[in-house]
Amino acid sequence: MWARAVWLAFRAPAGGRRGLTAKAGPQGSVRITAEMIEHLERLALVDFGSQEAVARLEKAIAFADRLRAVDTDGVEPMESVLEDRCLYLRSDNVIEGNCAEEVLQNSHRVVEEYFVAPPGNISLPKLDEQERFSHS
Amino acid sequence: MAAPMLRWCCPVRRWALACIDGGSRYGRGAATGCTSSGKRGQSSVAQQPRITAQKPRKGEHEWAAVVGLEIHAQISSNSKLFSGSQVHFTAPPNSLVSFFDASLPGTLPVLNRRCVEAAVMTGLALNCRINKKSLFDRKHYFYADLPAGYQITQQRLPIAVNGSMVYGVCVGKKRSQVINKTVRVKQIQLEQDSGKSLHDDLRSQTLIDLNRAGVGLLEVVLEPDMSCGEEAATAVRELQLILQALGTSQANMAEGQLRVDANISVHHPGEPLGIRTEVKNLNSARFLAKAIDYEIQRQINELENGGEILNETRSFDYKLGCTVPMRDKEGKQDYRFMPEPNLPPLLLYDAESLPTAADLQQVINIDQIREQLPELPSVTREKLVQRYGMLPEHSFALLNEVGLLEFFQNVIKETRAEPKKVTSWVLNTFLGFLKQQNLAVSESPVTPSALAELLNLLDRKAISSSAAKQVFEELWRSKGKTPAQIVSEKKLELMQDQEALEQLCHAVMEGHPQVVTDVKKGNPRAINKLIGLVRKATLSRADPTVIKEILEKKLSSGDVSGPSARGRTVQP
Numbered sequence: 001m002w003a004r005a006v007w008l009a010f011r012a013p014a015g016g017r018r019g020l021t022a023k024a025g026p027q028g029s030v031r032i033t034a035e036m037i038e039h040l041e042r043l044a045l046v047d048f049g050s051q052e053a054v055a056r057l058e059k060a061i062a063f064a065d066r067l068r069a070v071d072t073d074g075v076e077p078m079e080s081v082l083e084d085r086c087l088y089l090r091s092d093n094v095i096e097g098n099c100a101e102e103v104l105q106n107s108h109r110v111v112e113e114y115f116v117a118p119p120g121n122i123s124l125p126k127l128d129e130q131e132r133f134s135h136s
Numbered sequence: 137m138a139a140p141m142l143r144w145c146c147p148v149r150r151w152a153l154a155c156i157d158g159g160s161r162y163g164r165g166a167a168t169g170c171t172s173s174g175k176r177g178q179s180s181v182a183q184q185p186r187i188t189a190q191k192p193r194k195g196e197h198e199w200a201a202v203v204g205l206e207i208h209a210q211i212s213s214n215s216k217l218f219s220g221s222q223v224h225f226t227a228p229p230n231s232l233v234s235f236f237d238a239s240l241p242g243t244l245p246v247l248n249r250r251c252v253e254a255a256v257m258t259g260l261a262l263n264c265r266i267n268k269k270s271l272f273d274r275k276h277y278f279y280a281d282l283p284a285g286y287q288i289t290q291q292r293l294p295i296a297v298n299g300s301m302v303y304g305v306c307v308g309k310k311r312s313q314v315i316n317k318t319v320r321v322k323q324i325q326l327e328q329d330s331g332k333s334l335h336d337d338l339r340s341q342t343l344i345d346l347n348r349a350g351v352g353l354l355e356v357v358l359e360p361d362m363s364c365g366e367e368a369a370t371a372v373r374e375l376q377l378i379l380q381a382l383g384t385s386q387a388n389m390a391e392g393q394l395r396v397d398a399n400i401s402v403h404h405p406g407e408p409l410g411i412r413t414e415v416k417n418l419n420s421a422r423f424l425a426k427a428i429d430y431e432i433q434r435q436i437n438e439l440e441n442g443g444e445i446l447n448e449t450r451s452f453d454y455k456l457g458c459t460v461p462m463r464d465k466e467g468k469q470d471y472r473f474m475p476e477p478n479l480p481p482l483l484l485y486d487a488e489s490l491p492t493a494a495d496l497q498q499v500i501n502i503d504q505i506r507e508q509l510p511e512l513p514s515v516t517r518e519k520l521v522q523r524y525g526m527l528p529e530h531s532f533a534l535l536n537e538v539g540l541l542e543f544f545q546n547v548i549k550e551t552r553a554e555p556k557k558v559t560s561w562v563l564n565t566f567l568g569f570l571k572q573q574n575l576a577v578s579e580s581p582v583t584p585s586a587l588a589e590l591l592n593l594l595d596r597k598a599i600s601s602s603a604a605k606q607v608f609e610e611l612w613r614s615k616g617k618t619p620a621q622i623v624s625e626k627k628l629e630l631m632q633d634q635e636a637l638e639q640l641c642h643a644v645m646e647g648h649p650q651v652v653t654d655v656k657k658g659n660p661r662a663i664n665k666l667i668g669l670v671r672k673a674t675l676s677r678a679d680p681t682v683i684k685e686i687l688e689k690k691l692s693s694g695d696v697s698g699p700s701a702r703g704r705t706v707q708p
Contacts, residue, residue, distance in 0.1 A: 092250035097221030117280035
């Protein structure tokens with residue numbers, strides 16, 4: 001993982017636990033800490049495979065930040081683009097199911113019509129335990 | 137590790153430290169109140185509470201415990217919350233799973249109207265404010281039984297908020313008094329259930345069945361207004377009864393339709409609240425109070441020993457009788473709540489705001505639901521007390537056992553006996569027999585008609601009350617016989633022949649002159665002895681009150697010479 005490379009690049013201060021907030025960079029752009037990357041990787045199971053990915057994330061955040069320029073005083077926040085649609089209510093009838101074979105087709109392993117999963121969540125290796133990358 | 141002995145005083149919401157083995161610095165805490173050692177049947181057992189209040193010894197601290205509950209009730213509906221697959225307890229694995237439930241790409245949630253109605257009904261029954269607009273959110277976490285990687289719930293704006301529920305705690309010497317307590321309902325929200333995991337430790341794998349994934353749940357959050365395991369268990373029981381009366385959930389804990397998580401903390405009265413732990417996996421009515429009380433005592437012990445309480449999630453181990461930290465829960469979870477983008481806000485209406493020319497199928501009217509609410513348990517109990525003159529605790533007992541109320545009402549319908557007599561027989565004799573043999577009302581060998589007939593015989597004074605008990609026993613043992621049959625078989629009819637009875641009394645009096653003298657001397661117990669002798673002579677077929685009358689009449693009239701002998705012998 002490139003998280004370690006990020007760590008080396010940003011050199012998180014020794015002995016201090018950083019909060020998980022983005023720091024403002026020199027040009028007002030956002031800097032992501034290594035801890036945040038690690039946190040995001042665990043939460044969303046995405047792999048920030050390279051320095052470029054992290055940079056892309058920063059650009060995306062900066063892009064979204066431009067929303068702050070809009071004056072939203074007294075304006076109700078929008079919940080979703082569907083918020084003025086009607087929520088359709090379905091009658092309580094059984095119309096689906098009974099397709100165990102089809103549903104199980106996608107599973108890597110099946111035992112007697114059960115999906116097979118590992119015994120628990122597999123923890124991601126911690127930051128310190130990762131391979132050391134040599135960085136240029 | 138055995139569960140420690142627990143003693144405190146619940147109603148006063150104070151925990152005087154218990155007399156724990158080996159703990160010499162712990163004083164003997166005492167006050168009136170409840171003790172808990174697990175649950176019997178539906179309500180927890182209280183041992184004999186100490187009646188005399190003693191002052192805690194110097195150096196003792198009092199502890200107060202605070203218990204909040206998150207209760208998940210499976211909604212009783214044909215299909216799931218967001219899909220049309222069936223809701224059923226037992227079915228072949230993964231046979232009740234639609235493509236949406238399996239979280240296959242391209243599927244969308246479609247809200248089930250029945251689940252919304254169930255939520256509104258429950259909210260109204262719990263005195264909540266129904267939010268006319270409520271929102272759905274995604275709660276993200278990874279687990280194999282959650283195929284989508286998120287659960288659709290209502291975090292920002294749930295469907296009902298700010299309610300309350302009254303429940304009755306049994307106190308007093310014989311737990312015969314009922315005290316009403318109130319717990320605030322923080323909110324009720326609609327959410328999806330997850331699938332089921334079967335852990336196969338042998339092969340180091342987990343088997344996943346998604347039949348339950350997507351079933352509609354009502355999460356009822358109760359504020360931390362409860363102070364011990366018994367209060368929590370009683371509140372849960374009351375909620376169960378309410379849900380069952382409404383028909384919104386069968387709320388059967390054994391079948392997993394009702395699950396409880398408890399948030400528990402302790403503190404010294406007057407000081408701020410302590411760190412709370414969450415205890416999950418409280419899925420048995422029997423162990424609910426026990427688990428909560430264990431955790432309270434564990435926290436007290438920990439703090440007393442200078443330790444600290446971690447804000448962690450624990451699980452109750454039924455075999456060991458203690459709470460243990462749950463694995464897989466490292467640190468605080470970040471659920472990354474976000475609005476569910478596929479569902480617009482849920483809008484509800486009332487009579488005023490109902491849109492005209494609306495498709496009724498698409499519109500939910502809160503007022504209409506309120507009008508159609510079934511009778512709640514508290515109202516049923518009140519009616520029983522008013523109509524039949526029974527004590528409140530009797531009404532609680534009648535509603536607490538499945539099928540008992542119906543049984544009682546059927547007996548009342550068919551008997552001329554006084555309601556108080558019926559109440560007493562149903563709650564003491566009938567229920568006693570059931571409990572002894574661990575039977576449900578539905579498994580009772582005695583039918584309401586049989587008991588009604590028996591009570592009629594008793595009411596007519598055709599049999600004595602002790603004979604009635606014998607008949608009941610026989611009814612229980614041998615199916616198919618009617619009370620009348622048993623009475624004649626065992627010759628239990630009360631002697632109706634007054635004269636014969638008088639002769640018998642006379643004979644007894646003649647045969648025991650010493651006792652007669654004692655009675656005349658004014659010894660109050662002697663008359664009972666005489667009555668007993670006559671009863672024996674009649675083979676218990678005479679009414680003791682009638683015997684007493686006859687004896688007293690004879691004694692006062694000084695008539696010790698019996699009726700002129702006519703060569704008649706008394707036929708027993």
